[in-house]
Amino acid sequence: MDSKPIQTQQLYGILPSEKKGVGKLATLALDMRWSWNHAADKLWRQLDPELWEQTQNPWLVLQTVSRNKVEELLKDPEFKEKLGALLEQREKAASSPAWYQEKHASSVLTQVAYFSMEFMLNEALPIYVGGLGNVAGDQLKSASDLGVPVTGIGLFYQQGYFRQLIDQQGNQQAIYTFNDPGQVSIVPLRTPNGEWLRIAVQLGSFTIWLRTWEVQAGRVKLYLLDSNDPANLPVHRGITNEIYGGGPEMRIKQEIILGIGGWKLLAAMDLKPEVCHLNEGHAGFAVLARAEDIMKEKGCSFQEALFISRPGNVFTTHTAVPAGFDHFHPQLMENMLGPFARQSLGISMEELLALGRRDPANQEEYFNMAFLALRGSGAVNGVSQLHGKVSRQLFSDLFPRWPIDEIPIGHVTNGVHMPTWDNEFSDKVWTSACGKDRWRGDLLSMESKVCQLTDEALWGLRNVCRENLVHFIRSIFARQSRLGGRVDHLNLNVNDMFHPQTLTLGFARRFVPYKRPNLLLKNKERLIHLLNQESFPLQLVLAGKAGPGDERGKALIREWIQFIDENRLHHRVVFLSDYDMGIAEQLVSGVDVWINTPKRPWEACGTSGMKVLVNGGLNLSTRDGWWAEAFSPDLGWALGNEESMAEGELSDVQEAEALYDLLEYQVIPEFYGRNDNGFPLKWLERIRNSMSKLAPVFSANRAVRQYTENYYLPAAERYKERNADKEGLEMKIFDRQKHLREHWSEISFGEIKTETEGKYHSFQVSLLLGEIHPEWVSVEIYSEGSHQGLPKMEREEQVGDHGYQVYKGKVPASRPIEHYTIRVVPFSDGMAVPLEASQILWQR
Ligand SMILES: *Cc1c(COP(=O)(O)O)cnc(C)c1O
Numbered sequence: 102m103d104s105k106p107i108q109t110q111q112l113y114g115i116l117p118s119e120k121k122g123v124g125k126l127a128t129l130a131l132d133m134r135w136s137w138n139h140a141a142d143k144l145w146r147q148l149d150p151e152l153w154e155q156t157q158n159p160w161l162v163l164q165t166v167s168r169n170k171v172e173e174l175l176k177d178p179e180f181k182e183k184l185g186a187l188l189e190q191r192e193k194a195a196s197s198p199a200w201y202q203e204k205h206a207s208s209v210l211t212q213v214a215y216f217s218m219e220f221m222l223n224e225a226l227p228i229y230v231g232g233l234g235n236v237a238g239d240q241l242k243s244a245s246d247l248g249v250p251v252t253g254i255g256l257f258y259q260q261g262y263f264r265q266l267i268d269q270q271g272n273q274q275a276i277y278t279f280n281d282p283g284q285v286s287i288v289p290l291r292t293p294n295g296e297w298l299r300i301a302v303q304l305g306s307f308t309i310w311l312r313t314w315e316v317q318a319g320r321v322k323l324y325l326l327d328s329n330d331p332a333n334l335p336v337h338r339g340i341t342n343e344i345y346g347g348g349p350e351m352r353i354k355q356e357i358i359l360g361i362g363g364w365k366l367l368a369a370m371d372l373k374p375e376v377c378h379l380n381e382g383h384a385g386f387a388v389l390a391r392a393e394d395i396m397k398e399k400g401c402s403f404q405e406a407l408f409i410s411r412p413g414n415v416f417t418t419h420t421a422v423p424a425g426f427d428h429f430h431p432q433l434m435e436n437m438l439g440p441f442a443r444q445s446l447g448i449s450m451e452e453l454l455a456l457g458r459r460d461p462a463n464q465e466e467y468f469n470m471a472f473l474a475l476r477g478s479g480a481v482n483g484v485s486q487l488h489g490k491v492s493r494q495l496f497s498d499l500f501p502r503w504p505i506d507e508i509p510i511g512h513v514t515n516g517v518h519m520p521t522w523d524n525e526f527s528d529k530v531w532t533s534a535c536g537k538d539r540w541r542g543d544l545l546s547m548e549s550k551v552c553q554l555t556d557e558a559l560w561g562l563r564n565v566c567r568e569n570l571v572h573f574i575r576s577i578f579a580r581q582s583r584l585g586g587r588v589d590h591l592n593l594n595v596n597d598m599f600h601p602q603t604l605t606l607g608f609a610r611r612f613v614p615y616k617r618p619n620l621l622l623k624n625k626e627r628l629i630h631l632l633n634q635e636s637f638p639l640q641l642v643l644a645g646k647a648g649p650g651d652e653r654g655k656a657l658i659r660e661w662i663q664f665i666d667e668n669r670l671h672h673r674v675v676f677l678s679d680y681d682m683g684i685a686e687q688l689v690s691g692v693d694v695w696i697n698t699p700k701r702p703w704e705a706c707g708t709s710g711m712k713v714l715v716n717g718g719l720n721l722s723t724r725d726g727w728w729a730e731a732f733s734p735d736l737g738w739a740l741g742n743e744e745s746m747a748e749g750e751l752s753d754v755q756e757a758e759a760l761y762d763l764l765e766y767q768v769i770p771e772f773y774g775r776n777d778n779g780f781p782l783k784w785l786e787r788i789r790n791s792m793s794k795l796a797p798v799f800s801a802n803r804a805v806r807q808y809t810e811n812y813y814l815p816a817a818e819r820y821k822e823r824n825a826d827k828e829g830l831e832m833k834i835f836d837r838q839k840h841l842r843e844h845w846s847e848i849s850f851g852e853i854k855t856e857t858e859g860k861y862h863s864f865q866v867s868l869l870l871g872e873i874h875p876e877w878v879s880v881e882i883y884s885e886g887s888h889q890g891l892p893k894m895e896r897e898e899q900v901g902d903h904g905y906q907v908y909k910g911k912v913p914a915s916r917p918i919e920h921y922t923i924r925v926v927p928f929s930d931g932m933a934v935p936l937e938a939s940q941i942l943w944q945r
Contacts, residue, residue, distance in 0.1 A: 122175040123163070125188055130159035131286050132191060133318040136223035137242055137521040141187050147174060157683065158225035160286045195320050199248025200542055201809065210809075210817035212374035213251045215241065216363055216384035218355070219344060220255045222318060224683040226285050227261040227278075228325070230344055231611055233419055235682075235708050236484070237380050239518035240808070243801035245319030246520075246541045249809050252372065253323035254363035254384075256355060257287065257314050259342045265646045265679040267585045271662025275649045277343070282327075287314040290324060290370075298369055299330065302362045303441050304354055309337045311362045324370075326362045353429050353437050356470065360386025361441075368394060375817035378808075379416045379478065382426055382470035388414055388477030389453075393445050395824075403446045408835045411937065412479035413820030415812050418471055418510070419484055421491050421705045428457075428467040459498050475499065479819060479933055480812050483512045484706040487729045491702050500939045504885070509936040513811070514727055515706040516804035519796060522712040524690040526565050530558055531715070543806065544797040551793035556780045559788050563693065563717050568601040570691020574642060574675055575599065581678050597672050599640050604772045606764075607692030607713075609644035609680050612654040615703040618645060619657050621696070622664060623757030631764055632673045637773045639764070640673045642688060644680035689713045694768060697722035698740065698760070701729075711799040717788045721763060723756075727799060736790035738763050822931070834931050837877055838938050841927050845940040847871020848878070848925055851905045853944060855918055862918045864894065866944070867905035868925065879928045880908045883943075884920045894923070 126144070135141045136157075145159045148166045156162070163171075174180045198206075219234030220226075220241065229238065237253065244251035263275035289297045290313035300311040310330040316323040327341040340354045364387045367374065377387055388407065391414070395406035420426055434457075435450050442453040455461035456476050457468035475481055475496060483489035489512030493505055500508050519540050523531065531539060534550045579595045599605075612618050621628055621641075632639045643661060647654025658676070665674045677684055689695065689712035697710050697720070704726035711727065713720065721738040722728040732739045740760055741751055751759070771783045797803060823834070851867030864882060881891040894910030901907045912921065922945055927938035935941070 122181075122184070123168075123171060125184055126163055126171070127160075129184070129187055129191065130163045131288060131317055133222050133226070133286060133316060134191065134194070134245070135159055136225070137518065139525070140190065144180065144183060144187070147180065156225060157223065158285065161225070161284045164284065199246065199320075200806070201248040201250070204543075205809070205814065208814055208817065209821050210375055210814055211250060212372060213244075213249070213376040213378055213813050214254055214363075214367055214372070214374040214387075215244075215251050215378045215380060216254045216359060216387050217380035218256065218359060218383040220253060220323060221682055222316070222323070223286075224681050226287070226316070227280060227681070228255065228258050228344065229682075230262045232706075232708055233381060235517070236419075236515050236706075239516070239521065239708075239801040240805055241318055241321055241323060242518040242521060243516075243540075243805040245321045246518075247802065247805055247809075248320060249805055249813070251321050251378075252367070252374070253316075253318075253321065254359070254366065254387075255323060255325050256341050256344075256359055257282065257312075257325035257327040258344050259327065259329055259339075260346075262344050263646070263649050264681075267581070267587070267658070267662060267676065267678045269586050271659040271666070273647055273655045273658050282314065287316050287325060289313070290315040290366075292369070298366070300326065300362050300365045300369060302357060302365065303445075304337070304357060305436050305438075306440055307334070307337065309333050309340075311358060311366075313366055324363075324366055326358055326366060328358060349429055349433060350437075352427060353433060356383050356427070357386055357437060360384050360388075361390040363387060364390035364394070375413050375820050376813045377414050378813070379414065379474050381417065381419045382474045385416075385457075385470045385474035385477065388473065389441075389446065392477075396446070403448045403452075405832070405835055407477060408838070408937075409823055410820070411477060412823050412933070413816055414474075414478040415808075415816055416471075416474040416478035416481045417484065417513070418474075418481065418492050418495075419705050420471065420495075421488060421703050423495060426469050426471040428469045430467055431464070434468050471496075472499065475936075479816055479936065481510045481936070482812065483510055485514045485726050485730060486512055487702055487726065488512060488705040491705075500935050502941050502943065503935055503939065504883075507935065509933065511811070513804055513807045514730065514799070515708055515711075516799045516801040517708050517711045518801040519715045522686065522689055523715045524566065524569075524686075526562055526569075527690075527716045530554065530562050533558070540800065540802050544800070544802060547797045548793045551796070552789060554789060554792070556778075556782065556785050559717060559785050560780050563788070564601070566691045566716055567605055567693065570605065570642070570687060571599045571601045573687045573691070574677070577677055577684075578675055585678070591666070591671065593671050598675065599642075599672065600638075603638050603640045603673075604694070604769060605692050606639060606641045606694045606696055607643075607688045607718075608641065608696045608698075609677075609685065609688055610697070610709060612645045612647040612657045613651070614653060614657075615700045617698045617700060617753065618643075619660055620698040620753060620757050620760060622660060623754055624761065625664060625668075627758075627761050629668060629670070631761065631769070632670060634769070637769045638673065639769065642675050642677065642692065644677040644684055644688065646680055685709065685712065689718060690716050692718050693772065694719050694721050694738075696760075697725075697728065698756070699723050699725045701725040701741070711795075714791055714796040714799060717792060719784075719787055719791055721760075721768065731795055731799060733790075733794075736787050736794060738767060837874075838927075838932060841873065841877060841938055841940055844872040845942070848873060848942050850923075850942075850944055851901075853923065857914055857918055860914055861911040862914050862921065863909070863911040864921070864923060865907065865909050866894065866923050867901055867907050869903075869905055875906050877928050878925050880910075880923065880925050882910050882912050883922050883924050884912075884916060 129141055145153045145162050149162050152162050217237035219229040221229035221234035221238040241253050260277045261280055263277055266274040292298050298313045301308050310332045311326045311328055312330050314325040329338045391410045392406040395409050431454055439450055442448050442450055454468055457473040458466040483492040492510045493508035497508050534554055535547055575595045575598050610616050661676050695710050695713045695718050701723055702725055707726040710720045719737050723740045772781055774781055776782050849869045854865040856863050880894040883891055892910055892912050894908035897907040925942040927934050927940055
């Protein structure tokens with residue numbers, strides 16, 4: 102890991118003649134570690150307090166302040182000492198063995214490439230929209246904490262996502278700002294000879310140039326690509342302007358840049374990751390570029406190369422509805438990838454399209470990126486337990502006739518990077534309980550230590566957090582409503598807004614209908630009543646963006662703004678505009694209860710609720726996504742019950758009433774119920790449970806360890822095995838896979854004899870296998886609900902009459918014999934079944 106000070110001549114914006122101390126400051130400023138480890142904040146504040154508060158961007162601060170000021174401070178012994186100490190700490194954090202080095206020192210895994218369309222590391226590098234970027238950013242940071250060798254690959258957007266302004270009438274206005282690459286914490290990625298690395302990719306019949314950038318995030322790096330290279334045509338320069346901008350044509354171009362450009366970048370840097378992790382189907386084209394590399398290296402065909410690389414690809418799906426998958430018209434695919442498919446991969450367009458179709462033979466079908474990613478990967482997972490289940494259903498068409506619980510999709514529930522989402526006060530409380538390095542190991546003793554936290558400590562924490570949020574709300578609201586022209590119009594004294602001791606609820610998310618951001622407004626009278634109860638008031642802080650073209654989402658925002666204005670509720674309810682990571686940090690820090698109301702099972706996981714855990718906030722949510730597995734009545738509240746929602750679900754009106762009931766009869770009384778010392782004991786017990794039981798489990802630390810041990814390490818092993826040599830085993834498996842595909846239909850059942858004798862049912866079946874080698878299939882006795890380790894039948898040495906193979910097997914007679922049926926599936930040695938060979942034949 103490279104932790105030497107960055108040389109000033111490598112930088113963009115710092116001149117080679119600069120003093121050495123500036124280089125040291127630059128090294129610190131360019132390491133995104135400052136954004137979750139606030140140790141260096143004081144230095145930046147000293148350089149330029151105002152700019153630092155406004156931007157939270159040390160790199161910008163360093164470039165902006167006068168050189169005199171920098172030199173003056175560099176002469177100050179205290180400043181110099183602090184700088185030296187911080188560099189030393191950074192060095193130590195980068196080079197000392199972490200969890201991975203200690204636990205998996207001898208593993209074959211040296212590098213994971215993590216592809217994602219968005220990364221949310223800090224609000225000062227705005228290349229994200231929301232949840233997906235949060236998952237990617239937080240996992241990258243935890244990989245750094247744990248020493249897992251991950252390298253991120255993403256796009257550098259010239260504009261990123263829009264910024265939100267709310268006008269007088271409550272309309273959302275979209276504002277686009279420019280991400281000046283010289284002023285965000287990225288530097289040009291240079292090859293060893295000092296050249297700025299540029300990558301060429303093909304877009305249809307054009308070759309376009311991509312610029313490359315490097316972000317240092319603690320021990321790990323994130324590489325970014327953009328198309329704004331002056332050597333490109335203007336239409337190509339704009340491809341990476343806006344995240345998820347434009348229509349399908351823009352999207353496919355961005356995805357080609359991410360997947361194919363990203364893989365080429367790794368190759369150009371001589372990085373050879375064993376594992377390529379596709380964070381959502383957007384990155385699916387990476388499997389094509391990886392296969393192309395192997396074709397060149399081994400001189401094999403595309404299909405062979407895809408086969409060889411497949412075990413090294415891991416695909417994480419984040420979508421809970423089919424409409425969420427990116428899919429492209431076949432003609433668009435031809436326009437963008439036709440020449441690449443034919444010339445570089447040596448395959449026809451039909452062959453390429455087949456990889457992204459449910460039915461490869463259907464010429465009409467669009468190309469689905471998630472199908473490509475799944476077909477190109479050796480392991481697939483959803484992002485919560487429930488979402489794993491939903492995904493098995495969503496992808497079941499690719500595995501016809503397989504039982505739903507054997508569809509090869511597992512799950513790793515997302516987690517958040519706790520050091521990012523804690524605040525200075527909760528950090529102190531946690532440090533007193535679990536020490537400074539608490540999020541860098543395996544968290545084994547965390548629960549019992551956090552349980553020891555006293556009522557004083559927890560209530561003190563909540564009060565100071567809430568008070569800070571109230572101050573933040575007042576100052577931000579004053580500024581924001583001036584901007585939107587709402588201040589005169591409202592005639593408000595912001596110091597009357599919100600109260601530090603009032604129960605504070607938070608609700609912030611994308612304003613899309615499935616999240617039901619207006620559920621609380623279903624019965625406005627009742628909400629107003631709850632907000633204004635004399636001795637037990639409520640206050641509510643809201644934030645969220647609707648997609649720039651999403652009129653329904655924008656109407657939902659307007660409804661809230663109008664509700665607040667018309668009922669003069671500004672002292673109790675606020676909608677903060679421009680929800681981003683900075684606002685999220687403040688909200689999850691200060692709220693007492695985080696509310697989430699998605700329509701089950703549309704929320705694949707959801708992460709914002711996890712962010713309040715570390716700060717002693719509690720959750721009240723639908724049993725969807727992560728909350729379906731996290732909820733227990735002693736640590737939060739659940740809306741709706743699982744059973745009824747599975748069948749005839751409750752209407753929104755019914756659920757809203759249930760939400761009001763929960764607030765009125767449980768949440769509010771518990772918060773305001775105090776003992777003689779002024780503590781809400783029941784509430785504090787919930788906080789203790791929520792912090793101690795949930796924070797470790799729903800941390801990115803846990804998620805990254807799980808990815809490492811359950812996905813990356815096995816993937817690296819299998820990739821190495823299969824990649825061993827071209828003439829060897831892997832080609833035999835490839836041939837077998839092909840053979841099975843071509844000849845499977847020749848298998849048929851002959852006579853089946855069953856008999857129950859004592860404690861066993863025994864089975865004898867005759868099978869005609871046609872061209873298929875008897876060793877390449879497995880004959881299993883199946884019964885519903887017990888697919889794990891199905892009993893396999895033994896083949897008799899002697900081939901029966903008319904070429905029938907005879908198989909025998911038995912099972913304990915604990916269930917009636919009619920519960921059993923025989924099936925034939927490919928034999929799985931070295932091959933992922935059914936992911937790589939989805940054939941199956943049932944007796945009935
Ligand atoms: C955490 C976060 C999200 C994701 O929240 P969900 O609960 O998954 O909707 C979105 N945007 C921002 C700015 C966040 O911080």
